[in-house]
Amino acid sequence: MPQVKVDLGERSYTIVIERGLTAKLGSLVQKALPKARRALIITDTNVAPRYGDQAKASLEAAGIAVHKATVPAGEASKSLAQAYNLYSSCINAGLERSSVIIALGGGVIGDLAGFVAATYLRGIAFVQVPTTLLSQVDSSIGGKTGVDLPQGKNLVGAFHQPQLVVVDLDALSSLPRRELAAGMAEVVKHAVIRDAGFLHYLESTTDQILSLDPSVMGAVVERNCQIKGEVVAADERESGLRAILNFGHTVGHAVEASMGFGGWLHGECVAVGMMAATALATETRILQEPELRARLERLLQRLGLPIRLPQGVNAATLADAMQRDKKVQAGRIHWVLPVRAGEVTVTPNVPWDAVQRALESIRG
Amino acid sequence: MPQVKVDLGERSYTIVIERGLTAKLGSLVQKALPKARRALIITDTNVAPRYGDQAKASLEAAGIAVHKATVPAGEASKSLAQAYNLYSSCINAGLERSSVIIALGGGVIGDLAGFVAATYLRGIAFVQVPTTLLSQVDSSIGGKTGVDLPQGKNLVGAFHQPQLVVVDLDALSSLPRRELAAGMAEVVKHAVIRDAGFLHYLESTTDQILSLDPSVMGAVVERNCQIKGEVVAADERESGLRAILNFGHTVGHAVEASMGFGGWLHGECVAVGMMAATALATETRILQEPELRARLERLLQRLGLPIRLPQGVNAATLADAMQRDKKVQAGRIHWVLPVRAGEVTVTPNVPWDAVQRALESIRG
Numbered sequence: 001m002p003q004v005k006v007d008l009g010e011r012s013y014t015i016v017i018e019r020g021l022t023a024k025l026g027s028l029v030q031k032a033l034p035k036a037r038r039a040l041i042i043t044d045t046n047v048a049p050r051y052g053d054q055a056k057a058s059l060e061a062a063g064i065a066v067h068k069a070t071v072p073a074g075e076a077s078k079s080l081a082q083a084y085n086l087y088s089s090c091i092n093a094g095l096e097r098s099s100v101i102i103a104l105g106g107g108v109i110g111d112l113a114g115f116v117a118a119t120y121l122r123g124i125a126f127v128q129v130p131t132t133l134l135s136q137v138d139s140s141i142g143g144k145t146g147v148d149l150p151q152g153k154n155l156v157g158a159f160h161q162p163q164l165v166v167v168d169l170d171a172l173s174s175l176p177r178r179e180l181a182a183g184m185a186e187v188v189k190h191a192v193i194r195d196a197g198f199l200h201y202l203e204s205t206t207d208q209i210l211s212l213d214p215s216v217m218g219a220v221v222e223r224n225c226q227i228k229g230e231v232v233a234a235d236e237r238e239s240g241l242r243a244i245l246n247f248g249h250t251v252g253h254a255v256e257a258s259m260g261f262g263g264w265l266h267g268e269c270v271a272v273g274m275m276a277a278t279a280l281a282t283e284t285r286i287l288q289e290p291e292l293r294a295r296l297e298r299l300l301q302r303l304g305l306p307i308r309l310p311q312g313v314n315a316a317t318l319a320d321a322m323q324r325d326k327k328v329q330a331g332r333i334h335w336v337l338p339v340r341a342g343e344v345t346v347t348p349n350v351p352w353d354a355v356q357r358a359l360e361s362i363r364g
Numbered sequence: 365m366p367q368v369k370v371d372l373g374e375r376s377y378t379i380v381i382e383r384g385l386t387a388k389l390g391s392l393v394q395k396a397l398p399k400a401r402r403a404l405i406i407t408d409t410n411v412a413p414r415y416g417d418q419a420k421a422s423l424e425a426a427g428i429a430v431h432k433a434t435v436p437a438g439e440a441s442k443s444l445a446q447a448y449n450l451y452s453s454c455i456n457a458g459l460e461r462s463s464v465i466i467a468l469g470g471g472v473i474g475d476l477a478g479f480v481a482a483t484y485l486r487g488i489a490f491v492q493v494p495t496t497l498l499s500q501v502d503s504s505i506g507g508k509t510g511v512d513l514p515q516g517k518n519l520v521g522a523f524h525q526p527q528l529v530v531v532d533l534d535a536l537s538s539l540p541r542r543e544l545a546a547g548m549a550e551v552v553k554h555a556v557i558r559d560a561g562f563l564h565y566l567e568s569t570t571d572q573i574l575s576l577d578p579s580v581m582g583a584v585v586e587r588n589c590q591i592k593g594e595v596v597a598a599d600e601r602e603s604g605l606r607a608i609l610n611f612g613h614t615v616g617h618a619v620e621a622s623m624g625f626g627g628w629l630h631g632e633c634v635a636v637g638m639m640a641a642t643a644l645a646t647e648t649r650i651l652q653e654p655e656l657r658a659r660l661e662r663l664l665q666r667l668g669l670p671i672r673l674p675q676g677v678n679a680a681t682l683a684d685a686m687q688r689d690k691k692v693q694a695g696r697i698h699w700v701l702p703v704r705a706g707e708v709t710v711t712p713n714v715p716w717d718a719v720q721r722a723l724e725s726i727r728g
Contacts, residue, residue: 122521
C-alpha cells in the first residue's frame with residue numbers, strides 16, 4: 001500500500017494511504033506499536049456511527065483492549081473542558097504509558113485527541129485516523145495538537161507527533177461536497193508553496209477531484225502528505241521553513257475570528273486568505289508570475305471555494321484579529337507571499353497601506 | 365557563581381546557585397533568553413509578598429515588560445482550572461512565542477507554571493526560580509511539568525525543559541523547618557541512588573544542615589543538582605535510567621493518595637517510602653549492605669522525617685493506590701530497591717507477600 005514516511009529521527013512515522021484501511025487498523029497499530037495492549041478511540045457523534053464499530057472490532061481482533069469516547073461533533077469540542085472529560089475516559093479505560101489513543105475523525109478530533117495524548121501521563125502514543133479530506137491532507141500530519149480558548153483558536157496545545165497515520169480513502173465518499181472543497185484549499189496551498197507541477201495537475205484534474213475519482217484522489221492525498229511531511233521534517237517546531245505552511249492563514253485566521261467561528265469552514269477562510277496573500281504579493285511586487293493570481297482564482301472557484309472576503313469584513317475589522325494572531329513576533333505580522341507557482345517567501349516588512357489595498361481588491 | 369549544566373543537547377540549560385540571585389534575575393534571564401521582551405511571573409500567595417516585587421523589578425530593570433499572576437498557595441492550585449486562568453493571564457500579558465514564563469515558588473508553582481509554559485502557544489520558554497529546598501534540589505530540574513486530576517496527582521502534564529534555573533539560597537532562610545526536612549528527603553534519595561560519599565557527607569553534616577549553614581547548604585544543593593541533572597540528561601523522557609529517581613515514590617505516592625493529599629508533605633511520604641523500599645530490599649535479599657536500613661532510618665529521623673507509615677495505613681489500604689500509579693506497566697509495579705549506598709536496581713518481580721511483610725515492618 002502507498003506509504004509516506006515523515007522523517008523526524010526517533011519520532012519518525014509512516015502515513016499509510018489506501019481504501020478500506022479502517023478494517024485493517026488493528027494490524028497496522030499492532031505493527032507500529034507492538035507494546036500497546038490498551039487503546040482509547042476518541043471520535044465524534046458524526047463519525048462514530050459510520051466507522052466506530054469497525055475500528056473497534058479491528059483493534060480488538062489484534063488483541064488490544066479498546067474503549068471508545070465520543071464527543072459532540074464540531075469545533076466547540078476543542079476545549080479544555082472536553083479534554084478534562086477525556087482524561088477521565090483515559091483513566092476509566094485503564095490507559096498506561098504504553099497505551100495508545102486513536103483519533104478517529106476530522107481535524108477537531110485529531111487536535112483534541114492529540115492534545116490529550118500529548119498531556120495524559122505527560123504523553124502517550126497516538127495514531128491518527130483522519131476521516132475528512134482536510135485532516136487527511138493537512139491537520140493529521142505535523143504533530144500540532146491543541147484546543148481553543150474563548151480568546152482564540154489553538155492557543156493551548158503541544159507538539160506531539162503521531163506514531164502512525166492511517167488514511168482510509170473510502171472515508172471521503174461520505175464527505176459533504178462543502179467539506180471536500182474546504183480540504184482542497186489546503187491541497188492547493190501545498191501546491192502553491194512547493195510544487196508548480198502539482199498545481200498544474202490540480203488544474204487539469206479538477207473534474208475528477210470533484211467526482212472523487214479514486215485514483216486521482218489517491219495521488220492527490222499522497223503528493224500532499226509528501227509535501228507536508230517534507231516541510232514538517234525540515235522544521236518540526238515551526239522555527240523556520242514551516243512558516244510557509246501559513247500561506248493564506250494570516251488573513252484566513254482573521255476572517256475566521258471576525259466571523260465568530262462558525263461562519264465559514266477553515267478551508268474556505270484559507271482560500272480567501274490565499275487570494276489576499278496573492279493580492280498583497282501583487283501590490284508589493286513580490287509576485288513574479290502575475291498570472292498566478294488569475295489561475296488561483298479560477299482553480300479555487302471551480303472547486304467551489306470563496307475568493308472574496310465575506311460581506312462586511314474589511315481591513316479595519318481584520319486588523320485587530322491579525323495583530324492577536326499567535327504567529328505575530330514582536331508585534332510584526334510575518335506574511336507568507338507567493339513569488340511564483342511552487343515558491344513563497346516570508347516577510348515581516350509589509351506596509352499597512354499595501355495590506356489595505358490588497359484587502360480592498362478582494363472585498364466581498 | 366556555582367553553576368550546574370544539564371546536558372540535553374539543544375535543550376541544555378544551566379542551574380545557577382548562589383545567595384541573593386533574585387535581585388539578579390533580570391540579567392540572568394536576559395543572558396539566557398536575549399529575545400524575550402515580555403515575561404509573566406507565576407507565583408503564589410506565600411511567595412509573592414516576599415520575592416514578587418524584587419523579581420519583577422529586576423526583570424524590568426533588564427528591559428523586560430513584566431506581568432505577575434498570583435495563585436493561592438497549596439497543592440489545590442495544581443489544577444486544570446487554575447491553568448485555564450493562567451492562560452488568560454498569558455493573553456492579558458501579551459505573551460508571544462518569544463516570551464518567557466517565570467515560575468517563582470515551590471514545586472506546585474514550578475509544575476503548574478511549567479505546564480502552562482509547555483502548552484501556551486504550543487510551548488514557550490520558562491525559567492524556574494525555586495524558593496523551597498524541595499524545588500531547588502528536585503522538582504525544578506528535569507522538565508517534568510503537570511497538574512493533578514481529582515483521580516490522582518500529576519496525571520496531566522508534559523516534559524518541558526526550563527531554559528534556566530535560578531536557585532537563590534537566601535530563600536531557604538524563610539522556609540519552615542518542616543518544609544526543610546521534606547526537601548531533605550529528596551536530597552537523601554539522590555545520595556542513596558547515586559553517591560555513597562554524599563550520603564556520608566549528609567550524615568556528618570546533619571547539624572549544619574538543620575541550622576542552615578550557608579556553605580554546607582550550598583554544597584548540598586549543588587551536588588544534588590549535579591546528580592539529578594546527570595540522571596535526567598541520560599534519560600530525558602523517563603524510559604530507562606530515570607526510573608531510579610522514583611526510589612521511595614511507589615509507597616510514597618500511595619501514602620499520599622491514601623491520606624487524601626494534605627496529610628503529610630510529599631517529602632515526608634517519600635521518607636517513609638524509602639524506608640518501605642529498603643525494608644522490601646531486605647525482604648527480597650536485594651540489599652547487599654544490611655546496615656543501610658539502620659543508617660537511613662537514623663538520618664531521616666535526625667532530619668525530622670517520618671520513618672513509619674501513618675496510623676491506620678497498611679498494605680491493604682496502599683495496594684489499590686499502588687496499582688493506579690502511573691508508573692505501573694502492564695499491571696506490574698516496578699520497584700526501585702537499594703542494592704547498597706549509592707546504588708539501586710529496578711525490578712518488577714516482587715511477590716506481593718514480600719511487599720506485605722515489608723510494609724508490616726514499618727507499620728505506624
